[in-house]
Each structure stands twice: as structure tokens, then as C-alpha cells.
Amino acid sequence: MTAIFNVPVSLAERSYEIIIQAGLLERLGRKLKNQGVRGKIGIVTDRHVARHYLKGSLEAIKRYGIEPIPIILPPGERSKTLKTVEQILDVLASHRFERSSMLLALGGGVVGDMAGFAASIYQRGIPYIQVPTTLVAQVDSSVGGKTGVDHRLGKNLIGAFYQPRAVWIDPLTLHTLPTREWVAGLAEVIKYGIIADESFFAYLQRHMSELRRQAPGIVATVVKRSCEIKAEVVAADERESDRRRILNYGHTIGHALEALGGYKSFVHGEAVGIGLVQEAELACFQEICSRAVVEEIRCTVNEAGLSDRMPQWPPQRIWKAMLHDKKVSGGRVIGVWPERIGQVRIGPIEKHVFEQWYAISRAPSPHGHA
């Protein structure tokens, strides 16, 4: 018997459970039946994930008398568009899905964000279940109900808050994940330690080499603790008016780097890894945290196999990209700043402070962190 972890996401009548269980994918049929699914279910996935997991999932579902309708999308961020969501809607409409019909998102954050958004608008909302298969999706995107797509003028510009009925995580699916995607996901995990849990951060430091090797017990524990922290933050602030903003730590600079790299230079988590360190540097410059905090974050990010280096781009371009991000309020950028490991604060930063820091941090320094 494999260990099962249950993490509740408490959102009044929209509450649901995250279940983490190795081998869960083989039990999909029974779980859907227990969830009350009868008749059809739409299985939204992408080509990469389909290659590994679709056949087995379809068989597991059919065994319980449920008819799965596969909807296979092209993989990658570039397909996270309204056009692709329309393809999902076309399938739902042509198979005469009803208000009570369900969708299941089998894949990474791209699949989950699109399937969730399609579920939120088809017939004004049908239920959906998240079955995330990347580390980013298991610890972050599948939990919290943010759904949507990119617009050519900005990432995640179009979307809805729409909670899933359940999140079912099978950590075994991570074995087929490309190493680059695995390592990128570690940036989000490290983020949770910094924003909310010093002892989790210490756990990550102690077990980083096992985590790099995907040691099973460690992976399940890390996914569970990350989900708990995300669930707690989301429960306190479902629609990101205040506390939920702490989840954006590392993402102000991270998103700017992603955008300036044309979404090609970095995988999301790689940009966030740099953001975790550089935003700590900025916090230190503003005298919000000590240099020791910065170095601890840098060291952990590097141990995970992630870079902490800012590309050599002009500061005005980086600032402009930061302003473009959604976290802007009245022309200022609202950042998330670590005070110490396990505690962050939210606060604005002015352009001249950013540029001053940037100039000083690029100058040769006795610490050698230029």
C-alpha cells in the first residue's frame, strides 16, 4: 500500500481536496466513479503527456463504464491561446457535453490552465478535475483556481478564477519529465520555503541532492508541503487582493526575464530561480534583509541546479518589463521582499531605487557577485 496524502483546500462551498498518491493514475476510473462521474468525460492533454499516459488512463477509466473523450492539444506555452481553448470547446459542443459533464486536465500547467478556463466558460461552467503531471503543475498551477490563456500582448491576460472539484497528483508521472522541467519546478518549491516555512527551507537544503535524483519519499513530502502552503495562502485570499501576492515572490523579475527572452530563453522556473535570488538582493539593498539571507537563497537555488545570474540587459528594459506585469499599482512595481527565510513582506519599489541597485550590483564587488 502506497502512502496517500490528503491536503484540503478550504474555500467554503468551493472547497476541495488534493490527493497525492503514487500510482493514482491506474486508479482513475474508480476515483471518477466515486466522484459521481457517469457517462462521458473529456480528457484534455497534450501530445507529450499523451505519449506516456493517455492509453493507460483511458483504459483505467473505461473499466468503470465511463466513456473518456480525449482532447489532445499541441504542447508548450505557445499553444496557450484562445484558439486552442476554442478547439476544446468544439469537441465539447460536438459531443453534446452538458452542464453536468466533466473535464479532466491531464498534463502540465499549460494543459491545466486551458482546460480549467474551457470548463469555466462552457455552458457558463462545468466541473473539472486537475491531474497535474509536471512539478510546476503539482506544486503550483493545479491548486488555487487561476485559469486562462496568453494574449499576444501579455501572458495570462485572459482568464477566470475557477476552482477544480479535486486535484489528483501521481508523483510517478514525474519520472518521465525532462530534467530541465524538473529542475525548473524546484524554483517554485524553494519559493514556498522562503515565503512561508523556514523549516521546510532547511529540509530542502538537507535533501537537495536526493531531490535532484527524485528520491520517491522526498518527492512526495516536498509536493505535499508545497501544496499545503499554496492551499493555505489561497484559502486566506482566493482572489489575490493581498496575502496571495506573496506567491509572486521571485516572479516580478522572473516574469520580466521571461518576457524579454521572448519566452524562449528561459523555462518559467529558470527565470523564477534568478528572480528568487535577485529580488532577495534588492531586498538587501533596501535594507529589508541581511546579506546572509541572500547568500542562503543563492546557495540553495544553485544547489538545485538553477542559475542566479541576471542576463546583461539594460535596466530600463527590465524595469519596463516589470511595469508591464500585472503586479503594478499606480506606476510603481509592487514587489515581495524576504525579511528572513520563512517571512516576506509586500511593498512598492520606485524606478530610481531599482536602477541604483542595478548599477551598483553590476559594478565589480569584493564579494564577486557582479
Ligand SMILES: NC(=O)c1ccc[n+]([C@@H]2O[C@H](COP(=O)([O-])OP(=O)(O)OC[C@H]3O[C@@H](n4cnc5c(N)ncnc54)[C@H](O)[C@@H]3O)[C@@H](O)[C@H]2O)c1
Ligand atoms: N494557474 C496558476 O496558478 C499557474 C501557476 C504557475 C504556472 N502556471 C502556468 O503553467 C504553465 C507552465 O506549466 P508547466 O511548467 O507545467 O509547463 P507545460 O505544461 O508546458 O509542461 C512542460 C513540458 O513538459 C511536458 N510534460 C508534462 N508532463 C510531462 C510528463 N509527466 N512527462 C514528460 N513530459 C511532460 C509538456 O508536454 C511540456 O512540453 C505556464 O503557462 C504558467 O503560466 C499557472
Ligand SMILES: [Zn+2]
Ligand atoms: Zn511560477
